[in-house]
Amino acid sequence: MENFTSDWELKNVVKELSQGRELAMQLQNHLNVQSSSSHETREFLLHKILYSYDKALSMLKHSRPGDGGSGDAPPPGANLDSSPASLAGSPRSDDDSDQDNFKDNQASRKRKAVPRWTQKVNVSPGTGIEGQFDDGYAWRKYGQKDILGAKHPRGYYRCTHRHGQGCLATKQVQRSDEDPNIFEITYRRKHTCTPRANPSNNNSNPLIPQPDPQNEGPRPLIQNPHQFVEGPSQQIQPHEPLFNIQTSLKVITQDLGPNENPSFDSFNFPPSPTIINSENNHNNILNSNNISENYSSNLSNYLPTNFMNDDYGGLIPNLQISESELSPIVAAMNISSTNSSTIGTHFQFGSSEFGSDFGFGNPGYYP
DNA sequence: TATATTTGACCTAT
């Protein structure tokens, strides 16, 4: 077990290191030339580099025994780390896989093993905007609960297309006790709804990644502009490599574990936030080789180039917010950002539950 | 009127 449990892990380490090198070279170019690159750009590169190294080191340290890592696929149950405090008790993941206990009622009520991944979104303070991200998915709030030990209630959201299209994707938004500016968003299940190109979104957010129209249909919708109590409706997408950085918001994403990252994270900020994200690309990136390219393009422009969709098992988290609100918000963020604002996201994958569901539509339950 | 949110009750897992 001291060895990498799987080729997959080894590849990831190599990939991370290669990526770090690539990024370092880019940074070098930026430094040499007085290019138009801004500090943010450089900082972004720096973050990426550090992240890559940290990640690689982390993999080396843990080199956990893998489960069955098969090939390139990410091993399903690895937890890298931590469970956020706020998420406290939740994750348990293992699923026994018994599905059995289903009562007749609603399967949906059962907390079964469902793949889930968490992202932390840091929003600049004072803006009052608690995160708004538009990943192109529409969410509808269906509940809110006070969580033991947490100062703020947790909001529960489901895909708006649940009934219409049977999309079972859900997410939970929990505001951090310590940092009110941080929201932990846990996604479950991937979207199965059909995509529908929504012009409005695109227009406003050019940066927004677009999932494939064919696979999943993320469509940018917005919903409750009005209230956001503790849980903003936001969407994050772990998968796509796009990060939008639109304002000065910075998004930092990290994935905790190589295994876990389902996909990528992409955040879209309508306006123009700056995002720093890490990638979790293992999965996402279908072509690992191109990763660097993607980054390059992203880094340079901060614009996403192409994404792939998530096909990764549907783990696609989203942050969503109403655009209408975003604009203003973003603007605010920009301002503040100068100094401090940042939106950071961290992904954590949860554990376990990736088993079979991971791949796609899960069987799980349908309404 | 249609759609989204709020909120208490209900259900399940621990």
Next chain:
DNA sequence: ATAGGTCAAATATA
């Protein structure tokens, strides 16, 4: 028994 997650009626908003 308790905490977390979901449902669904009531309410709010466009």
